[in-house]
Amino acid sequence: MLQIQNQVFKGSSESKNSEGQRERISKLLSCAICKEKSYNPLTLHCLHSLCKECFEGNVREQLPDVCDLNSDVLLFCPLCDYQSSCDISSYLQRNIGAYLAAPQAIKALLDIELGLDSPICLSCKNKGKTTSSLFWCFDCVNHFCEECFDFHSTLPVLDKHKTYSLAELKKDPDVVTKAREICAEHGLRFTKFCSERECVCCDGCLSSDHIDVCKGEHKKIQEEIISKLINPKVTELQESLRNMIQNLDSKEKELADVENKTEEFFKEEQMKADEKSNNLRKRLLESSDSILVESYKVPFYKLQEMESTNAVWKQQKSVLENAIYLLSALKGGSDLRYFLELKKIKQVLKQAGTILDDCEKGGKTTFSVLFEKSLDTFADLDSFGKITEIQYMSNEENSAFGSIDDSFDKLQSRDSKGNLPSMQAEKSFFFGEHLFRLSKSIDLENGKSHVTGCDWMSENEIVIVDQKVKGSPDFCVYNTENGKLKSRIPLDQKPYDISVLPNNQCAITFPKEEEVRVYSLIDYSVQRELDVDIKCYGVCHCFHPQGGITMVAGEDNIIFYDKNFSETKCLTVDGEDIRYICAYNNNLIFYSDIKTNTVYSVIGNGDNRFEYTDDDSIKGAAGLIIDESKNVYVCEKGEDCIHVLNKSGDFIRKIEVGQNPTSISLSRSKTKICIIRGGRHTLNVAEIYTL
Template sequence: MAESKLENLPGSDDKFRCPICLEEVRNPKYLPCYHTFCKPCIQTYISSTAACSSDNSPKTIHCPVCRKSIQAPSDDASSEEWACSLPEDKLILSMSIDSDRSKNQYCMFCQREDKNVQAKHWCKTCTATICDDCKSIHSFVPILESHKIVSLSDVEDLKTNIEIDEPCLVHKGKYIEVFCQDHDQLCCSICFATKHRTCKKVQSLDDVALEIEESSCKVTPVCFKDFLKKLDALQEEYKDVLANLNAKKQEILTCTETKIEEVKSLIDKAHNQWMKQFEQKHSDAVGHIEIASDEVKRLATTVQEANTMLQRVLENGSTKQIFVTRHKVRHQILDHFERLRDLKTWTIVHGYNQPDTDFLRQILENQNFQNVEVFEKSDTTLITLKEFASKLHSNDILHRQEIMARKDWMSVEFEKLSEIILPWMAYYGLFIDDTKVLLSVENPPSLQIYDITDSIARCVYTYPCSTTPFGLCYSGESMNKVFVSFTTHIDHFQIELSDKVILKKMESIQLKTYMKAISRGSTLIFSGSDSEKMICAPDFLVKHTSNSLKAGDEPFISASFYSNHYAITRDNHVVVADHANKEVYTVIHTGRPRGLAFDLQDNIFICVMGNKLRQIRRGGGESRDIDLPGITQSYNVVLHPTGEKILVLDYINKFCTYKVL
């Protein structure tokens, strides 16, 4: 920023200085705004600025000092013509005359011929310093004879006769003669005649100068100097503000750079973390596929060896050898199947998805990137094994299930087989073979096994628990291995049913999420708490979760036998969702739906706290009520894996088993 001290301002010393070159003004010309410049300076300025106009309007410039718009005298005027047309500031010229400096003055007329002749006189009319010779010329040239000439050495005469006439800016060749107080304007005779004839307060300059001299006492050099000091203070204030702005700018730039580096660091950190997680997910997915492929290859070896053995025996062996070989290879393959079912590698990743690429928002909200989603689906290997196993089993569960699945389940009937009054409430139950059921008991906390062979069931085994057991489901295709939910952990039991019933805990799985109801699908575990429904991997690791409003004292959930669907009760609704937790359809029930179960054709049985069981056709269309002899308030329902029997728990401490006809 330029220095703003008074001594650096034009006119701040005893010389009139040009605001452009800051030197003593030479050949002074002034604009309509009364700002005076050297003629060469203003001509150069006009040349550089007026030439920038590109439209058809008259060329204009802006005063270098006050920025007032000044129009050219004509559209085609050159910069030199424009500068020459500007009035000469004779007042500055006259005020520049000083007898003390006369020895330094040269004749202005002689200078035009490149002669430096000492000036001795001042011609008021020419507003020029002249030498003795030029004065002589004034005396014998008629047009110059009337000029008022004053000696530069005569101080008193110089002071009294220095005054010159002020030219009119509007009318060339005319001088200011009167002052219009109505318009506060200096006028020549033409100005007065054309614009101010009707004005009431128009006086000669001499008269008005005497009248308003006292009222103009505020317009003094002291006043200007005081104002200049204030302007100087303002400039200093601007300098301080500018310095503060520059310092603040640097501070903000530094701070911003630091923050950007922090953001970059967060982005880099989140990216590295995201990369590690994605790489791990991909590695796990590839590893599971490789394990599954290797297991299928091993199974193929077992089946190939069994096939070779059986084919040779069929060709060359005796009837006895054929029977023994068939028995051996069947159990060999079934044992291999059983081991494969227990593996936790049959949920295969089939694709990836990046749901959100708004990384900036993710950084702001969570300081990390959203993980890549994996698309998982149940591998068809288990289904293939299941279908082949049904052919190998003789009178087994899958074979019987296949027969029962041929029924029209929307027209089946129930025949009561057994019942029993319980001394306590049981919310969850499970068939563990054709003649026995397992119940989870709240008080005292225990697992109890009942024999349902006779019309009155009887308890044959009690397993005390340290905390209350809740949901029950099978851990595989066999009925003698079950999962039991204790809300904070899952216990895995194997049940031996021979001459003596034995319940043996094989493992305990700690849960990261609270779970009560559990149900096993073909490859996934479905679970529910009082407020959430979840889809889990076979190891109970939660894959999907969503809110599920509590609809009663206990949550109930059931998985389909064949599809990847599951059903859950919510208020007076029954909601059916798929393996990705997306709702497939909803059934609005007028009563209070409680426990529920899919049949072998994916229709749904629903307990309605009455003596009937509501059955809803798959998809939520047709429905019917089935009578339940012996039941007062149906609370939960469990279908035998073969579909041959059904267990109904009564809210009034009772359960009944029925044969499906």
């Protein structure tokens, strides 16, 4: 060990004027937590150091969690996350340094930096002054200025201490290293290496701490023993780094594969879109050519007719001119001849007027026929009225994006000022293959309500149960058209969930009392009370002609009741704290567990179909509903979205609906959805989405 320290010391002494090496030594001697230099550092197994204060603080954080004093505390290095273990009993005996890697090489480097390059009087430093050191005491292992050295020399108890001047210290730097190799517990030199505890020890350590405890061998401190202590740690770090690089390479390959598949997908879709666009353009051009041909034919024939009419008109004009000339010539003749010629002229004028009138009507008819012919040609085309063929993906292939016809109609509609509407401001989502849009937002009592359940009483009425943060709990009926409160029924206990039943009844759960009450929705009186013997939270009803089945869930149980509210069976299922339940039928059931943030699905005998859980994705699984495709929509109470899962429990997408969605219900006609948002001490809102 001395050889290693001397080599490190000499190598550093030779390059002490190198600024780069001095900076590296400074970093090595700094505490990994507070970044301050420590003259007596505690070195971890990864060879990073901590000052005494940070080290003890790191250990104290873990002591309350450890009951066995013979167990070890794991210290995580803040620089490399390597774990160093130390014995708790040794820490309590203030001998924690014995179970960490030997810090002699580190201390030797500290002496190189502080002891030789820039010596400072440590006595003056403790007084808040900075004074250069001129002397060094081997026994005290401290630097002194001239004034403090004189005081040190006058004390009789320190008279036998070996002291050196700075010049003498630089001539023999091994003195510093030797002084640092003294056991802090017994004041003796380190002479042995304990193979079991992997630490250096003195003769006092052997006789007091090691002789009856350690079963390992104690050998002389040699260079190869230190290598055995350090090399495995270095090898372990190298292996960890190698595994990390391999994982990064694997992730990089996976990312490259995803990018390639994504690029291929978009290229393929672009080719399909280009092909359909070219086909449509071709059909439009062909149709345009046909329209132009038909359009030119009509005026061509009409122009021919007009030219023929013009020829007749010119002929009549010539006859009129001759008649006028003849009439002028006959003014001087007999009256009978004048009368007869005038009669002929009137007949000619009448005939000419008819011709002119026909010519005028013929011109209008030409353009009228041209327009009608063009319109008929357009109407017969297959392209117009069916232009949705240009969609890159059909509605069945990508129902989440909606119909292009719907989007086109929306863009064509304008407000009273002629402005196009903002499609981003509208809250909507796809439920199955249908788009539901937010039509009404009903504010409940701000800061006082805590609504946990809702259901549809009719197509324009919802019922909610309100635990209330302040005041007495109740359940209420709201009109979803005008958003006004219709009825408020006080309750003597806090409810949790509600489900509307046939025959104008509803079931409300009371977890604390472990009971379900059936209320009339006509006079709101209690019709029946059921003791369920579990903390019941969720309740739902499956409608069918025979009267349906009511299911109540809580803890890890699901109880079935028939139309007469007689218990038919009780299932024990996976889960710890079931809160909400919904069912497609009596053999396909979904429920959410708020304690484990899990969504489960079981069949009628309680066998598990799937469980969906992901601590990074869903926080507070709450209310559920099911669409016609058996996809389940789960409120994420801790966030602002709804998770959509298929009937096999695979994640499909997220729907952002606003902060803290808790309960959700679907109307009997499946055209309206109610989502309850909020929580304790916040505004509770009932948002109504319509098809």
